[in-house]
Amino acid sequence: MKSRWRFLKYFIIVLVCAVSLFPLVSMVIMSTKTTEEIFTGLSFTPGTHFLDNIKTVLAPNFLVAYKNSLTVSICSSILSTLFSAMAGYALSVYQFKARNTVYNFVLLTMMVPSSIAMIGYMNEMRILGLTKSLVPLILTWLASGFGVFWMCQYITGSMPREIIESARIDGSNEMNTFFRIVLPCVKPALGTQILMIFLWSWNSYLMPLVLINRASNYTIPLYIQTLGNEYVNDYAARMTGLLLSIFPLLLAFMLGSKTFIRGLTAGAVKG
Amino acid sequence: MAKWPWIFLSPFILSYLCFMLYPTVYSLFVSFTGWTAANILEKPYVGFKNYIRIFTADPLFWKAVGNTAKLMLMAMPLTIIAGLLMAVLMQNIRKGKQMIQTINFLPYVITPIAIGLLFAFMFDWNVGLVNTALVKIGLTDKNINWLGTPQHAPTVVALMIVWKNFGYFMVLYMAGLSTIPSDLYEAAKVDGANAAQSFFKITLPMLRPITVFVVINGVIGGLQLFDEAQQVFMGAGSNAVGGPMRSCLTVIWYFYDTSFKNNSRYGYGAAIAFSLFIIIAAVSLINVRVLNRKEDRL
Numbered sequence: 166m167k168s169r170w171r172f173l174k175y176f177i178i179v180l181v182c183a184v185s186l187f188p189l190v191s192m193v194i195m196s197t198k199t200t201e202e203i204f205t206g207l208s209f210t211p212g213t214h215f216l217d218n219i220k221t222v223l224a225p226n227f228l229v230a231y232k233n234s235l236t237v238s239i240c241s242s243i244l245s246t247l248f249s250a251m252a253g254y255a256l257s258v259y260q261f262k263a264r265n266t267v268y269n270f271v272l273l274t275m276m277v278p279s280s281i282a283m284i285g286y287m288n289e290m291r292i293l294g295l296t297k298s299l300v301p302l303i304l305t306w307l308a309s310g311f312g313v314f315w316m317c318q319y320i321t322g323s324m325p326r327e328i329i330e331s332a333r334i335d336g337s338n339e340m341n342t343f344f345r346i347v348l349p350c351v352k353p354a355l356g357t358q359i360l361m362i363f364l365w366s367w368n369s370y371l372m373p374l375v376l377i378n379r380a381s382n383y384t385i386p387l388y389i390q391t392l393g394n395e396y397v398n399d400y401a402a403r404m405t406g407l408l409l410s411i412f413p414l415l416l417a418f419m420l421g422s423k424t425f426i427r428g429l430t431a432g433a434v435k436g
Numbered sequence: 437m438a439k440w441p442w443i444f445l446s447p448f449i450l451s452y453l454c455f456m457l458y459p460t461v462y463s464l465f466v467s468f469t470g471w472t473a474a475n476i477l478e479k480p481y482v483g484f485k486n487y488i489r490i491f492t493a494d495p496l497f498w499k500a501v502g503n504t505a506k507l508m509l510m511a512m513p514l515t516i517i518a519g520l521l522m523a524v525l526m527q528n529i530r531k532g533k534q535m536i537q538t539i540n541f542l543p544y545v546i547t548p549i550a551i552g553l554l555f556a557f558m559f560d561w562n563v564g565l566v567n568t569a570l571v572k573i574g575l576t577d578k579n580i581n582w583l584g585t586p587q588h589a590p591t592v593v594a595l596m597i598v599w600k601n602f603g604y605f606m607v608l609y610m611a612g613l614s615t616i617p618s619d620l621y622e623a624a625k626v627d628g629a630n631a632a633q634s635f636f637k638i639t640l641p642m643l644r645p646i647t648v649f650v651v652i653n654g655v656i657g658g659l660q661l662f663d664e665a666q667q668v669f670m671g672a673g674s675n676a677v678g679g680p681m682r683s684c685l686t687v688i689w690y691f692y693d694t695s696f697k698n699n700s701r702y703g704y705g706a707a708i709a710f711s712l713f714i715i716i717a718a719v720s721l722i723n724v725r726v727l728n729r730k731e732d733r734l
Contacts, residue, residue, distance in 0.1 A: 174525050178536060181522055185540045185603060188554050191565060195557075204563050248447040255444035267445065274452065276720060277460070278660060280691055281709045284702050285462030286455065308452035339440045368547045370663045371688070375696055386549045386663070393553070393671055400557065411550050418545050422538040425545060426607055 189415075196405040203400050218405035221396075227406065229381060230388035234367055237299050237384060241306035242362035246355055249309050253316025254343055258329060268317070274310035279372075287375055301376045302384065306366055312358050315431055319354035320347070357428040360421060367414060385410045467707040473700030486707035497708065500678075500687045501715070503590070504658040507684070510594035511601075512654055516647065518598065519605025523613055524639070526606075537610075540603030551596060552667025559583055559592050560672065583672040586683035593684045596664050597654075605650050612646040613639070652723040656716050662688045687712045 195203050198212035256268055290301040324347065332342045348355070370386040377387060389410050396402040418425055467486055469479040490497050522540065526533060543551070558565050559582040567579040582588045616639065624634045666689060669679045677693045678685025691712065695705025 178522065178525055178529075181518065182536060182539045184599070185543055188551075188558060188599070189542065189546075191558070192554055248451060251444040252448035255441040259441035259444075261438065261441045264441070267449075274456070276716075277456075278656075278709075278713060278716060279456075280660070280688060281463055281706075281713050282456055282459040283463065283709065284466055284695055284706045285459030288462060288466075289455075289459050304451070304455045308448055308456055313448055339443075343444070364545060368545075368549075368663075370547075370549050371692065375692075386547055389547065389549050389553060390667065390670070393673070400563075403553070404557070407550050407553055411547050414545060414547065415542070418542065419538060422541065423534070426537065426541055429544070429604065430607055430611065 192404050196408045200399055200401045218401050221402045222406045230383045230385050234385040237302045238363045238366045240303045241366045242359045245306045245309045245362050246358045249312025249316045252313045253320050256317045257321040271310050271313045357424050361428045463706045466702055467710050469703045471703040486704050490711050500685045500690045507594050508658050511597040515598045515602045518602040520609050522606040523609035543600045544604045548663035549667045552664040553671040555596050556668045556671025586681040589679045589683050593665050608646050612643045616642045660688045661686045
């Protein structure tokens, strides 16, 4: 009886994992075949055309999209994490009159959907003359309510106040204390937030769709959107393009899945 | 000393003011005008006309809200059951826990628009894996037009929601399970409760806050569903707004189409975005109420 339960338990777990992986595995397998082979039916033996497909897909526009996405995601994640850490430090270490007001304001910003700002943002970027660059895609990530909340929690919870106090007594000025002492102490939190913002900005689709209107500024999601038109009948190339587009993310996630999962579930479970 | 917190806060506050608050206030102003791309220089003030039309005379807006409700009713129970089941099954596993988590969490981090394109191919009418498999097993004798008919299209979108989210739910439930004190179960056992009883009388009620959280966030996410849904139909070669007969139109999709595609009616689009915000705020308020009532009881 007991072993039958165990078997059923592992059977369900394996089955569910298979469901999670199936679309991805089929994508990988299809990217190793020719389109004709894909159409001949279900088969899970990899083909031999992976390199040919990659050659088809590695066109200049793909590499440009890659570079654009990297630029946007790296700049957004680093700047927004720095700003959030500074704000989180201010809210957790200093006692000042408006502290609670600012903190509640931060919580409020987390609930506001970004769509309500979109038309005004587009107009603002037009007036500033930035619509021909990638800058609008970066500026929109700078103020992260989630980041400030996250950093504030982390610094309050794990940064010993005595260290900051003793640095002050030793004559370290506030900026110095923050950059030399606090930042190295909160490295794990910085890492998590960098990954989160990187993920969100890499995956972001609606904002670039609205703001970017020239192919040389396309990010990866916009490039994926053109795959269907570009390779109308070449399904193998489509799948290969898709695979290459999400590969860095998949790799990063597999290497740091603990950090990712912790970040993405932060705030959801309180105690 | 008093200036320091403000120096540290200033990058965040300034960028919020410039790139979030200002555009939001500007959008709010636009929502009271009849601004369109066709007549870009004029922003005729129309008062509450846009809002009155949305809430009383715009069948598409309410269809979009209704579609979200329908998609959630289809997707949520399955997502919650799958996530909870996996969390419970994995409770006493020692080896491979991290790997199973990683595998099932993967769909949650993949670029949503890539998921759309992938599902478009899997549910393709002629060559898709799903139809091929269904015919082979003998469940259907002719291929089902999954993405081209309003009866079947919401099913595909709902399945995408389930596939993408259940791993996330699983991790949340696992975190929830780990906070339930084990002496509760021991006490129940002493009182003669069997496994099913302790699951329904202890586990489920203790996980209620998480269930409320995932449902509320699911609804909020459902109203803003766009990337995957748009792409699953575009991948199938259709440019129809909202899928076949708008059966999968969501509020954000409607907002995008009104503001940036269909004549770029900025004024009306902005009003749709703020109406969405009103609905989300109402849903969140219900959430707060429900959670507070629970705390009162404890």
